[in-house]
Amino acid sequence: TGVLYLVPTPIGNLQDLSARAVQTLKDVDLIAAEDTRNTQKLLNHFEITTPKISFHEHNTQQRIPELLQKLQHGLSIAQVSDAGMPSISDPGKELVNACITAGIQVVPLPGPNAALTALIASGLAPQPFYFYGFLPRKATQMHQELAQLAQLSVTFILYESPYRVQKTIQSLIQAVGEERQVVLARELTKVHEAFLRGTLAQVQTYFQEHEPRGEYVILVAGKTPTAVAKHLDDAQLKQLVQTQVD
Numbered sequence: 198t199g200v201l202y203l204v205p206t207p208i209g210n211l212q213d214l215s216a217r218a219v220q221t222l223k224d225v226d227l228i229a230a231e232d233t234r235n236t237q238k239l240l241n242h243f244e245i246t247t248p249k250i251s252f253h254e255h256n257t258q259q260r261i262p263e264l265l266q267k268l269q270h271g272l273s274i275a276q277v278s279d280a281g282m283p284s285i286s287d288p289g290k291e292l293v294n295a296c297i298t299a300g301i302q303v304v305p306l307p308g309p310n311a312a313l314t315a316l317i318a319s320g321l322a323p324q325p326f327y328f329y330g331f332l333p334r335k336a337t338q339m340h341q342e343l344a345q346l347a348q349l350s351v352t353f354i355l356y357e358s359p360y361r362v363q364k365t366i367q368s369l370i371q372a373v374g375e376e377r378q379v380v381l382a383r384e385l386t387k388v389h390e391a392f393l394r395g396t397l398a399q400v401q402t403y404f405q406e407h408e409p410r411g412e413y414v415i416l417v418a419g420k421t422p423t424a425v426a427k428h429l430d431d432a433q434l435k436q437l438v439q440t441q442v443d
């Protein structure tokens with residue numbers, strides 16, 4: 198039987214596609230891509246001519262039997278999403294499960310991921326942490342989820358689109374209070390990469406003057422954070438230490 202390779206792709210900088218990822222994409226018989234046109238740009242850059250098939254959230258159920266059959270006939274398939282790691286707030290998990298159930302080997306490649314890339318430069322406690330991904334769109338569900346997240350004592354990580362960042366900051370303030378430390382990682386690995394660090398209130402004020410642009414990861418300190426971001430001034434630090442002692 199064939200092998201399913203899970204291949205992470207760049208989250209901005211094309212040079213982040215690993216040499217092994219390039220070789221794998223060249224060697225497999227088929228690339229299952231979230232958006233074939235988007236992936237084609239990457240393949241062109243690396244002169245990869247492997248055939249593609251679309252595999253996204255709207256055709257997952259229909260595609261899985263098709264892909265399983267090919268794997269069972271000995272073809273190897275690489276699954277990619279538009280950016281970063283497959284399955285992480287992206288298509289993939291159903292295919293992985295189907296392969297595991299069918300006894301087909303699943304080989305993950307390490308590579309780009311927005312959450313971990315943001316976390317290591319955030320200054321917030323890198324572990325333990327909680328990765329949430331996108332909050333639900335529906336207000337009631339979102340507030341329910343945020344109420345749970347608010348109780349965590351560990352750093353938690355959200356994905357968000359630029360159009361909703363401001364609203365999400367507002368909802369976070371309602372859930373955890375405006376004094377909680379937050380880090381926004383914008384446009385990672387791209388020209389306009391930037392980190393915004395401060396309290397939720399400070400970030401809210403910042404966005405009143407600067408419209409959010411680009412892609413964001415939102416990292417929120419836990420209720421009783423175990424590490425403190427370096428930029429904090431003395432007063433903030435004291436306050437934080439106080440909170441921990443209390």
Ligand code: SAM
Nearest residue numbers: 208281282285310311356357384385412413414
């Ligand atoms: N599979 C991807 C991964 O492993 O990180 C995540 C895909 S998800 C559909 C897209 C979200 O990831 C964006 O809305 C944003 O929150 C985050 N993201 C992706 N690329 C990013 C980047 N270059 N800078 C900041 N956030 C990014």
